[in-house]
Amino acid sequence: MDLGESTFRLFIAKVGKAVLMFAAITYFARVLGASQLGSFFLFFAAQGLLSIPADMGMRGALEKRLSEGENFGEKLSSALLFKLVLLVFVSIGIYLARDWLNGYFGANLAMLLIVAVVGRELSLLYIQAVRGELRVAETAPIELGRRLVWVVIGSVLISNGYGVEGVIYGLIISSAVALVWAYAKCSIRLERPSLEQMRSLLAYSKFDIVTSVGGRVYQFMDTAIIGFFLAQQFVGAYEVAWQVTLLVLMLSSSISLTIFPQISRWSSDSAVDQIGSTITTALAFSVFASVPALVGAIIYSEEILQYIFGPEYVIASLVLIVLMFEKLVQSVNDIVGISVRAINRPDLAAKATVISIGINLLLSPILILTVGFVGAAIATGFSWLVNTALHTRYLRQSVTFEFPVRLFGWYTFASVIMGVSLLAIKSAVPVTGIAILVIQVAIGAVLYVAVSLVVPDIRRQIISPALSMLSSRFTGTA
Structure with a gap:
């Protein structure tokens, strides 16, 4: 498996998905109105939360066990049966809760929820089966295609008067397309399920489910707690800031998805040196964009929220900065966290997740009541700092790797040069609209890359390998 090629394709797919998601939500919000769009988001959240009991960590276990090699058909059929x-x-x-669910959604959507959950889970199972075959890059167009189908069909249907049901029909059809596509890509043919393979899958999934639940809690906890203590406007502003910072994770999450099956295979072969060098390289790339993003957020948080989303969201400017720091930590966590799971220690990953969730649950209410909704961001940032520290400690027990501290220092240096320059530009030309904001942010990106090209370490270890990979990608050379 070509790690660089796979990461590139996943990154491009994630960028495409982010653009499509932004455009879709903007269009749906304008056409459906707040009430119907609210019903969809409740439906979407229910689908996501129900993935916990509908999966129980089995997708992650399947990818892990397939990546180890041997008995592919038995492993896939056993996972599918479960x-x-x-x-x-x-x-x-x-079905039994359909009346309550319909009341909760504000529309008769419970029966569609059954179809949506089934379609989503089966499609994701086969996508991770393809990843388990060390063909991660081939899942990138499937993920992007799923999002494109949803946006196109959902838009067509609501423009023809289907309302919120049209968006959900699009969601269901997109899962069906992804399932057929992933099934066609998967080279594994089903065999008789095996009790031995079922036990092997469950031995991994019983810990991996904790990590999965942690991800879901991480995604929804802050909003739920803020909504409990504060007015709805703070929930909306916090969510907007959260969505902006998620863009920073596209690179690190692409890398983590790519290296998981490969590290898993090396772990089975006891290739510890290869695992360590890959983790070190992945860490060097993972925070390349996160450090300047934090500096940019410090300078432009108010302008980003005001001119892109509206003046009512400026109250979350400090939240945006804190969450951008949290995403810097998360960029590192994406690598060390997935690596702990890949070396077959989901028990340690689960332990770190339980501790960090406990810290977040304890700190969030206290900080929200004392410093406002920025307290939720502070609690999340601190809990994930602890989570990352624990994963790093556990990973070092089995693998020797290095944090590229020197590179991190150079990233900071380049980001500071960029930040000082942008402060001077902003002082001379104040941001009064989205056009000036975009131009100044673009100038900042160019400055950061320019300084990075001058620094020998960044040029040699980051820029040159990335350019070489892109060159071979577009010229077709090896």
């Missing part, structure tokens, strides 16, 4: 049993129970639960 998944189908879970989906039957979840579907029955949704």
Whole structure:
């Protein structure tokens, strides 16, 4: 598996998905209105939360076990059988709770939820099966295609009067397309399920589910707690700031998805040296964009929120800065966290997740009541700093790797040069609209890259390998 090629393709797919998501939500919000769009987001959240009992860590376990090699057909069929049993129970639960769910959604969507959960889970299972075959790059167009199908079909249907149901139909059809596509890509043919393979999958999934739950709690906890203590306007402003900072993770999350199956295979072969060097390289790339993004947020947080989303969101300017720091930490966590799981220590990953979630649950209410909704961001940032420290400690117990501290220092140096220059530009030409904001941010990006090109360490270890990979990608050379 070509790690550089896979990362590039996943990164491009993530950029495309982010653009499509932004455009879609903007269009849906204008056409549907707040009430119907709210019903969709409740439906979407329910689908995401139900993935916990509908999966129980099985997707991650399947990718891990397939990446180890041997008995592919038995492993996939055993995982599929387990998944189908879970989906039957979840579907029955949704059916029994359909009246309550319809009232919660504000529309009759419970039966569509069954179809949506089943389609999503089966499509994701096969996507991770392809990744488990060390063909991560081939899943990138599937993920992007899923998002494109949803946006196009959802837009067409709501423009023809289908309302919120049209968006959900688009979501269901996109999962069906992704399932067929991933099934066609998967080279594994089903065999008779094996009790031995089922035990092997469950031995991994029982810990991996904790990490999965942690991800879901991480995604929804802040909003839920803010909504409990503060007015709705603070929830909306916090979510906007959160969505802006998520863009920073596209690079590190692409790298983490790429290296997981490869490290898993090396772990099975006891190739510890290769694992360590790959983690060191991945860490060097993971924060290349995160450091300047933090500096940019410090300078432009108010302008980003005011001119892109509206003046009512400026109250989250400090939240945006704190969350951008949290995403810098998360960029490192994406690498060390996935590596702990890849070396077959989901128990340690689960331990780190439980501790960090406990810290967040304890600190968030206290800080929200004392310093306002920025307290939720502070609690999240601190809890993920602890999570990253724990994952790093656990990973060092089995693998020797280095944090590229010298490179991190150079990133900071280049970011400071960029920041000082932007402060001077902003002072001379104040930001009074989105056009000036975009121009100044673009100038900042150019300055950061220019300084990076001058620094020998960054040029040799980051810029040159990236350019070489892009060159071979577009010229077709090896």
